Amino acid sequence: MKLCLMFLLLLLMERNGLCQYEETCVKSVINSCSDCVKSGPYCAWCTQLNFTSSGKQEAVRCDTRSQLIARGCEPDEIISPQNDKSTVEEKPLSVSLSSDQQPVQLSPQKISLRMRPGLSTTFSLSFKRVQGYPVDLYYLMDLSHSMKDDLEHVKGLGRDLFAALNNITAHAQIGFGAFVDKTVLPYTNTNEKKLQKPCDDDDQQCQPAFGYRHVLSMTPKEDEFREKVTEQLISGNLDSPEGSLDAMMQAAVCGDIIGWRNNSTRLIVLTTDAGFHMAGDGKLAGILEPNDEHCHMEDDVYTKSMTMDYPSVGQLATQLEKNNIQPIFAVTKDVETVYKQLSKMIPKSEVGVLSFDSKNVVQLIKSAYNKLSSKVTVTHDNLPDHVRVVYTPKCDHSGPAGDTEGVCDNVRAGQEIKFDVTVTADSCFQDTVFTIRPLGIKDTLTVNLSMKCDCECKDPQGNSHSHCKYKGGVHCGICRCNEGFIGQFCECSIGEKDEYSLRASCQRDNGTECEGRGDCVCGRCQCHSTESGSSYHGEFCECDDEHCEKYQNTLCGGNGKCKCGRCECVPEYEGSACQCRVSDKGCRTHNNTVCNGRGTCKCNRCECIEGYQRPLCQECPTCPDPCQAKLDCIECLGFKSGLAKQNCSVACKKVINHEIVDQFTLPSKECLQKDSEGCWITFKLEQMVGEDNYKAEILRDRDCPEPPSITAIIAGSIASVALIGILLLMLIKLLIYMKDLKEYKKFENEKKKSKWAEADNPLFQNATTTVTNPTFTGE
Template identity: 30%
Template sequence: SSSSSSSTSSSVCVQAKVPEDCIKVNPNCQWCAQEDFSGQRCNIQPILEEQGCSDLQIIESSVAMDAANEANRFDHQSASVSVTSLCRDVVINIRQARIRVGGNVNINFRIREPMVYPVDFYYLMDVSYSMLDDLKSVQTLAQQLVATLQELTQGGTGSVKLGFGKFVDKVQSPMTQMTPYKLQHPYGSSTDAPFLFRNVIDLTSDVDKFEQVLSKQNVSGNLDPPEGALDAMLQVVKCKELIGWRGDALRLLMVATESAFHFAGDGSGYLAGISRANDGRCHTGGDGIYVGAEEQDYPTVNQVVRAVEENSITPIFAIGKTYADMYKVGVLYHPEDVFRGSTWGILKKDSSNVVDLVRRAYLDITGKQEIVTSNPDDSVLCPWYHVTRPGGAMEQLSVDGTLVGGLESGSKVYYNMSLYANRGACAGATSCPVGDVIVKTRQYDDKLTIATSVVSAFGCAATVIVNSPSCSGNGNFSCGICRCLPAWGGSSCSIPVEGKIGCLPLDGGAKCSGRGKCLNNRCQCDPGYRHGKSKIFGDFCECDECPVRAGLVCSGNGRAVTGTGCSCDCVCDAGWEGSDCACASNTTTCMGLGGEICSGFGQCVCGACVCDVTSGYSGPTCSDCVQNCPSCAAFKDCIQCTMHQSGALADSCVTSCNDEVIEVEDIDEASGEVLCAALDKIDNCKFYYSYKPSGSGMVFKAEVEKRCKPEYSLLIILWCILLFLLIGLILLCCWRCCVYVIDKEESKNYK
């Protein structure tokens, strides 16, 4: 009941003695700043009004609509707002959400499925030589593809636009054969010169033009099996204006290939010598050519995933049977590197089933609403959703990845989003702008934008009277109370304090044990949760009770042990750790490169890696290099001079190269190690080495001996020539003898 709830809130509020604690302890707690007020200053609004408070400080969470939605007034009491619709033709913005620290606002909105689904369909095809039959088949399918999409979208002419792009790989050894003829015609005169990506046809509704241009396309070729699919995808997604993606259309990107894909690190790990990381930008010009593809490495999978999500593009993977399992795992099962909402299918050898794959993918993608939330600061805001499906009851959904399926065109789904501001937000500030919380569906660009700020202090905190007469000149006056200077106490700072100064006992120790505030030379202890305790108490906040989680002391995974004086600590059972024994100590989920915890670039905290921000590595196991990434070329000279006393640093090796190199007979590929090879120009021999990043630096291994081509002496060559001549002479003699014998026999028969 409301009376029971008010009573509970009031009992919590009265524990706070200063306004900065009052605003955080409970969203219903308000503050009375009246100077001569005799009641509990922190309490719920009805009680403070009943007690006659004349200076009532009230902070409530609220949401303000923009002018276009002024008719949808919001209820200040419940801090909620109703938005009429969020559909493809309407972009609705919330001007501002003002959330009290520890409180929340509720935003109701509706998303309507479009009546007609216009589609932008871009076909990105691998045109390496092995896809020759596939290209010939696709060149005949344009009309059938458009007819199928128009049928599915229930739209007429113009509802479907088609685009076409092709990719192979970087024109760089060893990805591509670099001989002059191969750089013009990799597999005969009918093949095009190698390239990484070309935008052949912008999105167009002119099917005849699409067919005409497509019919003139040829295959090309490269050298190694993987292709540059990820790099090509990133260009198609980032070059929005060039490709012609429409803002009101369902954007589908079909990637057709029968090979694996290159990813970040292959540009340097494959000895291509590309040390610059992919910048994730559009580098394709108006002529459709990807400029500077060989000047930067391949993108990471995460880069491409973020790009397709930010641009509301849904990938469809049409994969050859050989690599289907690799794409299946990468697309569907890896939560960190997944193209969420995408589909995949197995491509026939001649791509004759492309239309069927498009039909199946379209039916799988449409009729769904998946909410994606962009949160500017997870440590401050926590969004949560409830949804009401067509004809159903309200149900609770997860923080993100909210998925509602089985919808028909025109279906309306109602959502309620609660935005919570954590208690620890805006520490030391009266308020702070958090940024824009953006809510959108995965498939469309329309979004709901909420400019959010958190309020963490009452308005009276802005006014402070220093050495106020109300505080006998011995303290500062703000929000109706005095903050006494050291050695003074009492409500008006008029009582000299003996035996302690500024909440410090005479025998020393931290002020309020570091776990409270000194108010009028008396300690006001912090709430227990701030220090991992259930409760903190005592004259100097020196006492505490062990933490309780889910009603269990030490989370039920340990035992409470009384320490020095009146403190309590949890002694965790085996397999558990943390101040409240709530974290499993198993570090299996944190194992990264080379079996190291968090790859040596972070710490495993409660089963998850917290990466060192200065290491340049991120990701679930801190194994993804995002800044100042190493390459084989960077270490070549030092390895060469250290192991073989040659190369550019041979004369300054001692001063220039200080890293220890582990000598091995043979380099074996190990987890997390990058294998490298380089040529010593003095003797034309190759030397092999490897490096592996770790938290303490790089770990280098190098083979003791170089690998040289075998040398053949002139004497051995001469002897081989003589041997072949001798064998030839013997065979000739044998043949002549046989001819002589046969001729002699025939002569006898003739006579």
């Protein structure tokens, strides 16, 4: 309850003017009246000659009007450009439709605005629907085979359709067009026979496949409409989606062929039972050329159907809006959702559900037309960058104020409604023009927009004025020096040096002149005063004594002085903001050192050398392992060997060496490392005060391995070579044996495969030997 009362109280205070917006001027770099005007809508410029004294920035002339008056500027010396608006053309709204002149439904028709950046201006826009305004209706029908029953009903639709339109207006016209899809694969069967008759074989009433065909231009004759529609035959294609967007694009951009009148409500009634192809689908057929949104009709046929892709939804919406065409999608129930989504992307469109044979199409068109005509949507096009337009409807059934459009619903014919149009330009630009219009209506408001970014000051004539030491003239209260002179009051003669050289000497590291805190006078910086009254100082006005670090909301903690952005503390205090008493109690260690010699004590806390850690800089997690790091020094100090023995006393001055001991009583780290000669050294390290400072204790003599036996090595090498030779010979012998065994087995196998007989050759006769005894007589 209390919250509600507080809210009502605040609301009443605002309505009675008790809560007022505070005008502010946010300044950046201000060098002229023009810079001031561009800084914000409430910035004003004082042209009073003596408003600034020597050493003061001219930027102090720029502030809100109230602040300038409070600082002594006369009201009539203040420049603060305001917006100007003028009506260039304002014809009165038409009371009724007349034949001798075009009806006026929107007023005014032209307006001129001269605006200051950031400052809004508001004007009123009136609209009134004229009773009996002409209507052009283009009936665009899907003639794929599934629409066969619908076509038969549409052939007898002419009388009812004209009767419905005549109830709306006495100036109605109807046209007719048909579409199927692109006659290429995969959308249509490209077999020659199927192209000529794409329907079923038993269907004799079928025309060849086509993309989009314009059948009848706009006509007021019912007989002509009925005759042309009666001649139409059904066609067919392969896939379910159709070329609806191709047909609608051509119907929108081919105005002369369709017969759209200049002053009429233009409607396209699309009837279909299928979805639609859109941009990108053409790639399925190898069609890569994007839709160019131009008319391509020859002999009432769309000629680019097979070579140009489908239009995108955005392209179609743009052309429908540009040509003031309002689509009505009369579709079957199963694709209603698809076309409702499409309708959301196309302004001023409606969706209705057809019956199975399209008998309700007339009632559907009447209902959709009433919705479209009773809803007035005002919007703009070609809006320049950095310009914002907000519409506030003034009607009984209005939508919320919006920066893209204003909407009034349930508007009756003859009813006048208004819109407050608020225009804001955020920056300066060249003169431009944009238009405001109701969607679906030809009437427009042309807005000529120019900017006020310069000051129109009443300057004294001539270029020699006493305010400028007679070396220059006055422009908007500040001096414009003649050639050869510079300075706030043209008091500096350039002489032999040019102006660029003089100004360069006032810039630190090629930065801003005098750091933006002073004026460059004759090559030296004259510093301005700070907001509190003190002065900037330094060669380039880089210093001030007000912007040092604070402690407990006090500059330099109250324990020092601010000098050029840094605190100089009294002797008892230290720190960046003099916030600490000088003390090292918190930095003392048990051996009475400060931070173990590895850091400095500031504000009673150790600031350690890199690597060592607070609170007392004891450990160094990132430092190398001391056992490995100090090995060379242990070797050179303890055993006079190693890499560091040439410069041992210098390199190892932070390592204290002691005699070899058997016991080690101090806490330390035990190390076991191998030296440069391969011997193991056992030692302990204790870190002393200071950075990288150690006390070393060698625990025992080096443990060096015995040198290898040369004789054993040679004997072992010879034995190894002999053994390897014997093994190689055995391996070779084994390989030869395995090869011979393989060849023998191969021979045996071949022998078994032989097919010749083992009997003796009949032609072969054994040799016979006859021996005769010469002494034998035969007796």
